[in-house]
Amino acid sequence: MSLDAPFAGSTVGKPVAKVDSLEKVRGQAQYIADLYRPGMLHGAILASPHPHARILGYDLTAALAAPGVVAIVTGDDVGDGRMGAFIKDEHAIARGKVMYVGEPVAAVAARTEAEARAACRLIEVRYEELPAVLSPEDGLAEDAPILHEHLADYIKVFDAGSQGNLCSRTRLEEGNVDTAWDQCDVIVEGEYTTQAQAHVSMEPCGALAEVDANGRVTLWSANQSVFRVQANVCESLGLPMSQLRSLTPRVGAGFGNKMEPHIQPICVALAIKAQRPVKMILSREEDFEMVRARHPFKVWMKTGARADGTLVARECRVLLDCGAFADDSPGVMGYALLMSGGPYRIPHMRASGQLVYTNKLRFGAFRGFGNPQVLFAGEQQIDQIAEKVGLDAFAMRRKNMLREGDTWFVGPKIASNGLARCLDVVEQAASTPRADGRPRNFGLAVSAHISGLLGTGAIVRMLEDGTISLNTGATDIGQGSDTVLAQICAEELKVPLDRVAVASPDTDGSPYNWGTTASRVTYTTGRAVKAAARAVVDKAMDHAAEMLECPIEDLELREGGRIGRKGANTDLTFAQISGRAHWAAGGPIVGANTLVFDEPTHDPKRAIALGLPFPRIGVFSFAAMGVDVDVDPVSGQVSVHEAWSAADVGRAINPRLVEVQLHGGFVQGLGYALVEEMVWDGARLANPSLMDYKVPTMRDVPDAIHTYIIEDPEPSGPFGAKGAGEIGLNPVVGAVANAVAQATGARHHHLPLSGERVLNGMTGAGG
Numbered sequence: 001m002s003l004d005a006p007f008a009g010s011t012v013g014k015p016v017a018k019v020d021s022l023e024k025v026r027g028q029a030q031y032i033a034d035l036y037r038p039g040m041l042h043g044a045i046l047a048s049p050h051p052h053a054r055i056l057g058y059d060l061t062a063a064l065a066a067p068g069v070v071a072i073v074t075g076d077d078v079g080d081g082r083m084g085a086f087i088k089d090e091h092a093i094a095r096g097k098v099m100y101v102g103e104p105v106a107a108v109a110a111r112t113e114a115e116a117r118a119a120c121r122l123i124e125v126r127y128e129e130l131p132a133v134l135s136p137e138d139g140l141a142e143d144a145p146i147l148h149e150h151l152a153d154y155i156k157v158f159d160a161g162s163q164g165n166l167c168s169r170t171r172l173e174e175g176n177v178d179t180a181w182d183q184c185d186v187i188v189e190g191e192y193t194t195q196a197q198a199h200v201s202m203e204p205c206g207a208l209a210e211v212d213a214n215g216r217v218t219l220w221s222a223n224q225s226v227f228r229v230q231a232n233v234c235e236s237l238g239l240p241m242s243q244l245r246s247l248t249p250r251v252g253a254g255f256g257n258k259m260e261p262h263i264q265p266i267c268v269a270l271a272i273k274a275q276r277p278v279k280m281i282l283s284r285e286e287d288f289e290m291v292r293a294r295h296p297f298k299v300w301m302k303t304g305a306r307a308d309g310t311l312v313a314r315e316c317r318v319l320l321d322c323g324a325f326a327d328d329s330p331g332v333m334g335y336a337l338l339m340s341g342g343p344y345r346i347p348h349m350r351a352s353g354q355l356v357y358t359n360k361l362r363f364g365a366f367r368g369f370g371n372p373q374v375l376f377a378g379e380q381q382i383d384q385i386a387e388k389v390g391l392d393a394f395a396m397r398r399k400n401m402l403r404e405g406d407t408w409f410v411g412p413k414i415a416s417n418g419l420a421r422c423l424d425v426v427e428q429a430a431s432t433p434r435a436d437g438r439p440r441n442f443g444l445a446v447s448a449h450i451s452g453l454l455g456t457g458a459i460v461r462m463l464e465d466g467t468i469s470l471n472t473g474a475t476d477i478g479q480g481s482d483t484v485l486a487q488i489c490a491e492e493l494k495v496p497l498d499r500v501a502v503a504s505p506d507t508d509g510s511p512y513n514w515g516t517t518a519s520r521v522t523y524t525t526g527r528a529v530k531a532a533a534r535a536v537v538d539k540a541m542d543h544a545a546e547m548l549e550c551p552i553e554d555l556e557l558r559e560g561g562r563i564g565r566k567g568a569n570t571d572l573t574f575a576q577i578s579g580r581a582h583w584a585a586g587g588p589i590v591g592a593n594t595l596v597f598d599e600p601t602h603d604p605k606r607a608i609a610l611g612l613p614f615p616r617i618g619v620f621s622f623a624a625m626g627v628d629v630d631v632d633p634v635s636g637q638v639s640v641h642e643a644w645s646a647a648d649v650g651r652a653i654n655p656r657l658v659e660v661q662l663h664g665g666f667v668q669g670l671g672y673a674l675v676e677e678m679v680w681d682g683a684r685l686a687n688p689s690l691m692d693y694k695v696p697t698m699r700d701v702p703d704a705i706h707t708y709i710i711e712d713p714e715p716s717g718p719f720g721a722k723g724a725g726e727i728g729l730n731p732v733v734g735a736v737a738n739a740v741a742q743a744t745g746a747r748h749h750h751l752p753l754s755g756e757r758v759l760n761g762m763t764g765a766g767g
Contacts, residue, residue: 009491009719010490010491010494010496010559011487011490011491011496011497012487012488012491012651012653012719013651013652013653013655014487014654014655015654015655015656015657016483016487016497016654016656017483017656018480018482018483018657019482019483019486019497019502020250020476020482020483024250029250030249030250031203031206031222031249031250031251031252032203032206032207032208032220032221032222032249032279032281033203033206033281034249035208035220035249035279036279037208037210037277037279038277039276039277040208040276040277040278040279041070041071041109041110041111041116041270041274041276041277041278041279042109042110042111042112042113042115042116042278042279042280043107043108043109043113043116043266043267043270043278043279043280044107044108044110044113044116044117044119044120044280045104045106045107045120045263045266045280045282045286045290046104046105046106046107046108046120046121046123046125047101047102047103047104047105047286047289047290048094048098048100048101048102048103048104048105049101050098050101050127050129050683051098051099051100051101051132051134051359051360051683051684052097052098052099052100052129052130052131052132052133052145052147052359053097053098053127053128053129053130054096054097054127054128054130055075055094055095055096055097055098055105055125055126055127056126056127056128057125057126058074058076058106058123058124058125058126059123059124059125059126060072060074060106060123062122062123062124063108063119063120063122063123066110066115066118066119066122067110067111067115067118068110068111068112068115068116068119069108069109069110069115069116069119070109070110070111070274070276071108071109071270071273071274072106072107072108072109072119072123072273073093073106073107073266073269073270073273074093074105074106075091075093075094075095075096075105076095077093077269077273078091078092078093078095078236078237078265078269079237079238080095081235081236081237081238082154082155082235082236083231083232083233083235083236083260083261083265084154084232084325084326084327085157085228085260085326085327085328085331086156086157086158086160086168086326086327086328086329086330086331086613087154087155087156087157087160087162087167087168087326087330088154088155088156088235089148089151089154089325089326090236090324090325090326090327090362091236092233092236092237092265092266092269093105093106093107093265093266093269097130098127099147099324099325099359100323100324100359100360100361100362100683101289101359101683101684101685102286102289102290102361102685103290103324103361104263104266104290105123105125106120106123106125107120107266107269107270107280108120108123108270109270109271109273109274109276109278130145131145132145132359132683133145133147133165133357133358133359134358134359134360134680134682134683135321135358136298136319136320136321136322136354136356136358137319138358139164139165139166139356139357139358140164140165140166140354140356144164144165146164146165147165147324147357147358147359148165148357151163151164157613158330158611158613159611160326160330160611160613161610161611165356165357165358166354166355166356166357167322167326167329167330167355167356167357168326168329168330168333168354168355168611168613169352169353169354169355169610169611170330170333170334170337170351170352170353170610170611170612170613171337171350171351171352171353171608171609171610171611172337172338172349172350172351172352172409172410172602172607172608172609172610172612173349173350173351173410173607173608174347174348174349174350174409174410174606174607174608175313175347175348175349176348177313177314177315177348177349177350180304180312180313180347180348181304181313183304183306183312183313184304184305184306184312184313185305185306185307185389186304186305186306186307186385186388186389187302187303187304187305188302188303188304188381188384188385188388189300189301189302189303189381190300190301190377190380190381190747190749191298191299191300191749192297192298192299192300192301192376192377192380192749192750193296193297193298193299193749193750193751194296194297194299194372194373194376194733194750194751195296195676195677195678195751195752196293196294196295196296196321196363196677196678197293197294197366197671197672197676197677197678198288198293198294198676198678198693199253199254199255199256199257199291199292199293199294199366200690200693200695201252201253201254201255201257201258201287202252202253203222203251203252203253204222204281204282204283204284204286204287205221205222205257205258205262205263205281205282205287205290205291206221206222206263206279206280206281206282207219207220207221207222207263207264207267207268207279207280207281208220208221208267208277208278208279208280209264209267209268209270209271209272209277209278210271210277211271211272211275211276211277215243215272216243216244216245217239217243217244217245217268217271217272218245218247219233219244219245219246219247219264219267219268220247220248220249221246221247221248221261221264221267222248222249222251222252222254222258223246223248223251223254223258223259223261223264223475224251224254224256224258224259224475224477224515224516224517225259225475225505225513225514225515225516225517226246226247226248226473226475226505226506226507226510227246227473227507227512227513227514227515228259228260228261228514228515229246229261229264230244230245230246230507232260232261232264232265233246233261233264233265233268236265237265237268237269237272239268244268244507245506245507245508246506246507247504247505247506247507248475248504248505248506249504250476251475251476251477251478252478253477253478254475254477254478254516254517255366255367255668256292256364256365256366256367256369256517257291257292257293257364257366258477259328259364259365259515259516259517260292260327260328260364262282262290262291262292263280263282263290266280267279267280284688284689284690285688285689288678288685288687288688288689288693289361289685289688290361291361292323292327292361292362292363292364292365292366293361293363293364293366293678294363294366294672295320295321295322295329295332295333295363295364295366295370295373296320296321296363297318297319297320297336297370297373297374298318298319298320299316299317299318299373299374299376299377300316300317300318301314301315301316301317301340301374301377301378301381302314302315302316303346303378303381303382303385305385305389307389308389308399309385309386309389309391309395309396309399309400310399310400311344311345311346311385311400312346312347312348313346313347313348313349314340314341314346314348314349314350314378315349315350315351316337316340316341316350316351316352316374316377316378317351317352317353318333318336318337318340318351318352318353318354318373318374319353319354319356320332320333320353320354320355320356320363321356321358321360321363322355322356322357322358322362322363323357323358323360323361323362323363324357324358324359324360324361324362325357325362326355326357326362327362327363327364328364328365328369329355329362329363329364330355330611330613331365331369331613331614332363332364332365332369332370333353333355333370334353334611334612334613334614335369335370335371335450335614335617336353336369336370336371336373336374337351337352337353337370337374338351338408338409338410338601338612338614338617339370339371339374339375339409339448339449340374340378340409341378341409342375342378342379342382342446342447342448343401343402343417343419343446343447343448343620343622344382344397344400344401344402345400345401345402345406346400346409349409349410351409359683360680360683361685365517365518367665367668367725367726367729368449368726368729368730369517369518369726371447371449371726371730372669372672372729372730372732372733372734375445375447375730375731375733375734376733376734376737376751377749378734379444379445379446379731379734379735379737379738380734380737380738380741380747382396382397382400383396383443383444383738383741384747393442393444393738394423394427394444397423397444397446397624398420398423401419401420401423401446402414402417402419402448403417403420404416404417404712407603408448408618408620409607410601410602410603410607410608410609410612411600411601411602411603411606411607411609412599412600412601412617412618412620413599413618414620415619415714415715415716416620416648416650416712416713416714416715416720416722417620417622417648417712418622418648418710418711418712419446419448419622419623419624419648421646421648421710421712422446422622422623422624422646422647422648422708422710423446423624423646425624425644425646425708425710426444426624426625426626426644426646426708427626429626429644429706429708430442430626430628430642430644434628434641434642440628441628441629441630441631441739441740441742441743442626442627442628442739442742443626443627443629443734443735443736443737443738443739443740443741443742444624444625444626444735444738445624445625445731445732445733445734445735445738446622446623446624446625446731447622447623447625447727447730447731447734448620448621448622448623448727449519449620449621449623449723449726449727449730450518450519450520450617450618450619450620450621450723451518451519451520451522451523451524451619451620451621451714451717451722451723452520452523452524452597452599452616452617452618452619452716453514453518453520453524453597453614453616453617454514454515454520454524454596454597454616455512455513455514455594455595455596455597456472456473456474456511456512456513456514456520456524456525456527456528456594456595456596457472457473457511457512457513457525457528457592457593457594457595458470458471458472458485458511458525458528458529458531458532458533458592458593458594459471459472459510459511459532459590459591459592460489460493460529460532460533460535460536460590460591460592461536461588461589461590461591462536462540462574462577462578462581462588462589462590463578464575464578464579464582465575465578466499466561466573466574466575466576466577466578467495467499467500467501467574468489468490468493468495468499468500468501468536469500469501469503470485470486470489470500470501470502470503470529471502471503471509471510471511472485472502472503472505472510472511472513472525472528472529473505473506473507473510473511473512473513474505474513474516474521474525475505475513475515475516476516477516479516479657479661479725480654480657480660481516481521481522481525482502483654483657484521484522484526484653484654484657485502485521485522485525485526485529486500486502487653487654488526488529488530488533488653488718488719488721489529489530489532489533491719492529492530492533492534492537493533493536493537493557493561493574494557494558494559494560494561494562495560495561495574496560496561499561511528511592511594512594513525518723518726519621519722519723519724519725519726519727520723521723521725522653522718522721522722522723522724523619523650523714523717523718523721523722523723524595524597526653526717526718526721527593527595527716527717527718528593528594528595529593529718530718530719531591531593531595532591532592532593533591534591535591535592535593536589536590536591537557537591538591539581539586539589539590539591540563540574540577540578540589541555541557541563542586543577543580543581543585543586543589544563544572544577546585547572547576547577547580548564548565548570548572550565554566558571560573561573561574562574563577577589596616597616597617597618597619598616599616599617599618599619600615600616601614601615601616601617601618602615619714619716619717619722619723620722621647621648621649621650621722621723621724621727622647622648622710622727623645623646623647623648623727623728623730623731624644624645624646624731625643625644625645625646625666625728625731625732625734625735626643626644626735627640627642627643627644627732627735627736627739628640628641628642628643628739629641629736629739629740629743630743631740631743631744631758631762632755633762635755635759636754636755636756636757636758636759636760636761636762637755637758638674638736638740638753638755638758639700639702640670640701640702640736640739641702641704642702642704642705642706643666643702643704643705643706643735644706644708645662645663645665645666645705645706645707645708645728646707646708646709646710647662647707647708647709647710647724647727647728648710648711648712648722649709649710649711649721649722649723649724649727650711650712650713650714650717650720650721650722651711651713651714651717651719651720651721651722652709652711652721652724653718653719653721655709657724658707658709658724659707659709661724661725661728662705662707662724662727662728663705663707663728664728665725665726665727665728665729665730665732666705666728666729666732667696667701668729669728669729669730669731669732669733670696670700670701670732670736671694671695671696672729672732672733672751672752673732673733673736673737673751673752673753674696674700674736674752674753674754675694675695675696675700675752675754676693676694676695676752677693677751677752678693707728733751736753737753740753740758744758744761744762745762746758746761746762747761748761
């Protein structure tokens with residue numbers, strides 16, 4: 001629910017249904033599994049059984065002779081091109097050696113999927129097994145085998161400090177941490193570990209590639225950025241980007257696992273070799289073993305405060321398991337360090353991290369990307385300090401929270417901040433007694449998240465009949481961005497929402513957009529949409545001035561897509577104006593805008609930032625989360641009885657979709673806090689299925705999840721909007737951990753908070 005008066009617009013602020021609702025309800029939405037091309041083959045992958053081994057050779061004889069087989073690709077077919085968001089370290093398919101159990105070694109295209117999978121089993125690969133690195137600590141050891149022998153020669157987007165098995169390092173510092181501890185009356189410190197979490201999107205990764213007569217490739221795939229797909233596929237296969245057209249059908253969720261390509265380069269390589277269309281969709285087990293997951297973190301944190309609760313200093317060190325390839329791990333680590341202070345005024349801060357290659361599947365971005373991991377440590381320490389100085393959890397946070405006009409750790413300025421109101425509403429709502437009369441075991445956590453990041457664009461066209469075409473290149477992965485961007489466009493043009501059609505992302509015709517990730521689409525792409533729509537209005541005004549024979553200053557834009565003279569009934573419809581533009585004068589009316597977020601992350605005059613992968617990042621959403629938990633005294637099992645989630649999203653373009661984001665973020669965070677964990681048996685993932693990997697079901701989710709939308713408009717945002725995609729997940733683990741501590745008297749430093757762990761804490765056997 002929104003606690004603010006709604007924005008006085010015709011479309012923005014309205015809880016309209018998603019523009020793709022009907023097609024999904026009717027089963028008409030087209031996903032990769034629904035697509036077909038004439039003469040299409042099906043692909044399958046042979047995965048490595050070893051975590052680290054040199055490939056000595058292949059015997060494809062039996063596989064090539066198998067029924068239905070048309071083409072097979074191996075590392076010998078793809079050249080030495082490499083891809084990667086920050087470090088170009090990954091081939092399209094294993095070449096020379098394998099780096100983790102499950103890495104693609106060969107792929108088959110055949111008439112049916114069953115024939116392709118059967119042929120994969122006939123491929124013989126000769127390996128020379130090599131020593132494996134299965135933990136970051138092992139990777140940093142002096143005698144550790146080097147996983148990337150040519151790391152120094154790889155192309156790097158920024159100075160990562162890479163050497164040996166160290167993928168990258170980052171250090172941020174403000175104030176003087178070393179001397180600040182002497183000013184502290186209370187100091188808490190601890191070591192914390194968080195686990196790997198699988199994305200478990202409803203749709204596994206899939207792709208369909210087709211080569212035309214001129215050798216140009218068209219690629220449909222489940223992704224979060226057609227442009228990242230285009231760049232990475234072309235880099236890894238040595239193709240000019242103009243030779244690959246990348247498109248997106250409907251996507252069955254992403255959460256980060258579809259941001260960087262996985263099987264797309266392999267699918268394209270098969271299609272090129274077979275000279276026929278090839279479709280490939282991973283099984284659920286393959287999706288677990290081959291696609292990225294949330295990084296496991298090891299966090300050491302120390303926080304100090306004065307006797308009145310004023311925070312003085314914090315130091316945070318993180319050690320991350322990168323997996324076999326960098327992917328976007330350097331960005332995740334850098335962002336985690338940037339957020340390690342939380343939304344607090346801490347004058348003396350130091351945060352440093354190391355990212356280490358291991359022989360596991362690549363880890364990468366996952367909703368919150370690094371924020372929940374450091375918040376698990378930080379929010380517990382805030383509660384511990386509050387207890388020591390005699391403040392309650394709310395008072396401690398109010399005393400130290402950042403305000404509008406303050407600057408974030410190392411630099412970004414905060415222009416809007418509704419955190420105080422988030423805290424107020426959670427405190428008021430959670431103060432009501434439980435219906436069953438039992439005392440509350442309450443836990444609180446607060447968080448912030450960014451919205452401004454990298455480049456985007458929008459094109460708005462007024463069609464001949466005055467209706468509107470909107471093209472942004474932003475992928476709707478189920479969260480509703482097509483709807484929100486259409487609302488922004490319709491509001492700026494003052495036309496009904498049903499007059500705005502949203503184009504599907506297509507690298508041939510869409511303006512560039514970096515990706516649907518980092519809660520950036522509503523804010524970053526929304527700014528481009530609003531500016532492009534305004535350009536259309538300005539051009540329509542020029543036409544209307546000539547048609548009505550009056551100065552532009554005498555004109556006004558009216559509801560329904562009309563322009564008229566101020567104080568008069570005379571007006572023109574968009575259809576009349578567009579007809580003139582198309583057929584008589586001026587040419588079709590098109591508005592375009594491109595931008596890149598350009599506020600610096602780091603202020604070099606007051607802070608140190610080494611190895612920070614995002615030079616320009618900012619615009620903060622804020623949230624407060626409260627939970628009431630029950631702990632079974634026999635099993636230690638934790639269940640959340642009730643939850644309160646309040647988020648400052650600047651302006652809710654679509655309140656219904658914001659509420660859905662907050663609900664979904666809470667449930668995903670609940671799984672991370674209590675049950676979800678990828679477990680390795682040596683080098684092999686032991687639970688790559690929904691039989692063994694547990695996610696919350698309806699029985700695990702509390703009936704009462706209260707959501708509160710706080711609107712503190714962001715001056716630079718479209719109609720004041722900021723991001724809402726991740727802010728609902730970030731504080732869940734901290735709130736649950738604090739609630740468990742209140743319920744049991746024991747602090748826990750390891751996730752997930754399984755029944756066994758919590759019971760051991762209750763009995764004194766260890767947290």
